[in-house]
Amino acid sequence: MLKGKHIILGITGGIAAYKSVSLLRLLVKAGAEVQVVITPAGKEFITPVTLSALSGKPVVSEFFTANTGEWHSHVDLGLWADCMVIAPATASSIAKMANGVADNMLITTYLSAKSPVFIAPAMDLDMMAHPSTRRNIEALRSYGNHIIEPESGFLASGLIGKGRMEEPEKIVEVLDRFFEKIENQSLAGKKVLITAGPTYEAIDPVRFIGNYSSGKMGYALAAEAARRGAEVVLVSGPVSLPAPEGNVTRVDVTSAREMLTACEKVFDEADVAIFCAAVADYAPEHVADHKIKRGDMPEMTLKLVRNPDIAATLGARRHGGQTLVGFALETDDEMVNGRSKLERKHLDMVVINSMRDAGAGFSGDTNKITVVTAAGDEKSFPLKSKTEVAADIIDCIENISR
Ligand code: C5P
Numbered sequence: 242m243l244k245g246k247h248i249i250l251g252i253t254g255g256i257a258a259y260k261s262v263s264l265l266r267l268l269v270k271a272g273a274e275v276q277v278v279i280t281p282a283g284k285e286f287i288t289p290v291t292l293s294a295l296s297g298k299p300v301v302s303e304f305f306t307a308n309t310g311e312w313h314s315h316v317d318l319g320l321w322a323d324c325m326v327i328a329p330a331t332a333s334s335i336a337k338m339a340n341g342v343a344d345n346m347l348i349t350t351y352l353s354a355k356s357p358v359f360i361a362p363a364m365d366l367d368m369m370a371h372p373s374t375r376r377n378i379e380a381l382r383s384y385g386n387h388i389i390e391p392e393s394g395f396l397a398s399g400l401i402g403k404g405r406m407e408e409p410e411k412i413v414e415v416l417d418r419f420f421e422k423i424e425n426q427s428l429a430g431k432k433v434l435i436t437a438g439p440t441y442e443a444i445d446p447v448r449f450i451g452n453y454s455s456g457k458m459g460y461a462l463a464a465e466a467a468r469r470g471a472e473v474v475l476v477s478g479p480v481s482l483p484a485p486e487g488n489v490t491r492v493d494v495t496s497a498r499e500m501l502t503a504c505e506k507v508f509d510e511a512d513v514a515i516f517c518a519a520v521a522d523y524a525p526e527h528v529a530d531h532k533i534k535r536g537d538m539p540e541m542t543l544k545l546v547r548n549p550d551i552a553a554t555l556g557a558r559r560h561g562g563q564t565l566v567g568f569a570l571e572t573d574d575e576m577v578n579g580r581s582k583l584e585r586k587h588l589d590m591v592v593i594n595s596m597r598d599a600g601a602g603f604s605g606d607t608n609k610i611t612v613v614t615a616a617g618d619e620k621s622f623p624l625k626s627k628t629e630v631a632a633d634i635i636d637c638i639e640n641i642s643r
Contacts (some may be wrong), residue, residue, distance in 0.1 A: 242420035243413070244272030249318060249325040249354070251347045252292070254282025256397040257329035257363035257406035262287060264328055264409035265295050271413060276301065276318065280334065280347045304346055315346060319353030324416065327351065328389070329363030329406045332374050338386075339377035357419065361389040361412055366402025383606035385628050389415055422632065427639055429470030434504060434511040435463050436551060438478030440497045442524035444543065445533045454519035455604040456480030458568075461631035462515055463489050469635065474511070476503045478518055497521055497548040508555050513638055515566045516552040516586075524548050556587030564589050564642045566634070572596045576613070583615055589641055590614045592634055600624045612637045 248268055252261045268275050277292045277300045289300035305312045319325075327334065327347070334347065338360070343349045351358065360381055368374055369391065382388050389412055394405040407415075437459020441449040460482050463475040467487035475484070475491045478500065484491040494500045497520045508514060523545035533541075552567045559565055567588045569579040572595070579593035593611045594601045601609040601624070608630045611621040614637070622633050 242417045242424070243268060246273045246323045246420065247321050248273045248275045248416075249322045249350060250275050250277050250296075251325060251327035251330075251351065252277060252279040252283040252287065253327065253329060253331045253334040253347065254280055254285055255329040255331045255363045255406075256286065258283055258286035260406055260409055261328055262291060262295065264326075264412055265292060267409050267413045268416075269295060269297075271417075276321070278302070278318070278347045278350050280345050282331075282333075283347075301346055301350075304349075313346060315349040315353045318350050319355055322354060322356045324356045324359065324419070325351065325354045326359045326361070326412065326416065328359075328361035328409075328412055330360045332362075332364045332368045332371075332377075335360070335362060335374065335377045335381065339380040357423075358386045359389055359412070359415065359419075360386055361406050362391050362404075363406030364391075364404050365396055365398045366400055366404045369402070369404040379600075379607070382626050385626055387415070387419070387629075423468065426470035428466055428513075428635075431471045431512040432507070432510055433463075433466045433471040433473045434476065434507050434514040435459050435466070435473060436476045436478075436500060436504060436516050436518035436520070437463070438480040439519050440478045440500055440521045440548075441495050442497065442521045442548070443495075443528045444525050445529035445531065447532050450521055450524065450545075451479075452519050452521065453604050454478070454480075456482050457604070457606065457627050458608060458630070459515070459517035460485055461627040462517060462634060465628070465631040465635050466513075471513075474507045476500055476518075478520075496524065497551065498524075501549050501551045501554060504551055504555060508558075509560070511563060513564045513566070513642070514555060515634075515638075516555075516588075517568050518551070519570070520551055521548055550586070552582075552588065553586040559587055564638055566590045566592065566638060569593045570596065576611070576619075579611070579613055583613065588615065590637060598624070610634070614641055616641065 275296045279302045293300045301313050337348045389407045392405045393403045438456030439452045439454040441451045443449050463473045464485035467473045467489050473489040492503045526544040526546045565588045571578050575595045579591045583591050598609045600607040609624040613619050
């Protein structure tokens, strides 16, 4: 998969830079065109001569060549690349990337990169475990960067622990699998309906009952399904996100009833329906046509009536060729509640996330999920960015639709 790919190999100043030479060789052997960008500290560990000889290109390190004044454009490099790999990534470079401290050519290139970025941290175990490093790595993950977690083993300090840069062969495998996935058009010809975001149930012209859903998970699913070639209809509650790129028709709705009506229009033709929206279970029975005044009322009662359950309503009229997926955001008894939703709503798969897991749920950029299927399979995934979680969910859907 790496043949002809344009790869920026970023090297920072850590002992593991010696492994970057093997990584470079493997990438070149796999047919990739590699441009090395090295930090000033990186050059203390490995020489540009070795790297330029192996890559067949001058190594970039400074903003311009001192004797000629030739400017090295990090913007052009960022546009040229199909991917950028930073290996090793030291604690210092990770902190700079996480915070946009563009004080060398490598960090400016990272900030300009339009392509996917892979980061392979390498450092001593205590630096790796430090809360600031963990926070910076999580920030990078939340920006959509791919973290290639270090292994545990012997470290240059003589200590044993987590911090050894992943082996070059494994890094190449990660890249290979990534390109295999992004070039995959496995959903070409399929129609996918996705609900996303919250619903707002009006109380009066200026007030509503809503929830904290950001819509990020549903939008990430829409982007991933479109990337795999699907025709996507994204029925979205009120969110402040731009529509995903590609073949995505976004239908904006406000209330649960509007969401159901919009879904009913496309459901029968959908091959896959993913009910990701956080739909309000109840809505005010009457919507006041004027703003309700505070007046002297010491208390106020709002009568709520049940909203339609979109997933269950459509699940009840599903046809055989469809794959239906629901979500279960739970605070307790996650697995039991998740499984009961599978049956009640006639779903093929439920994605369970727990409010008890740090980093999972509504408004963040990360999620931690367990998938259960009607066939009885169960799979848990570690904390990942919502973009990566979306790819995992769609992989699971493709597996059960086969
Ligand atoms: O029962 P609960 O609301 O927890 O179920 C969550 C799942 O059902 C999600 O997939 C959600 O999108 C869907 N749902 C729905 N309509 C509702 C309530 C939930 O489609 N009124």
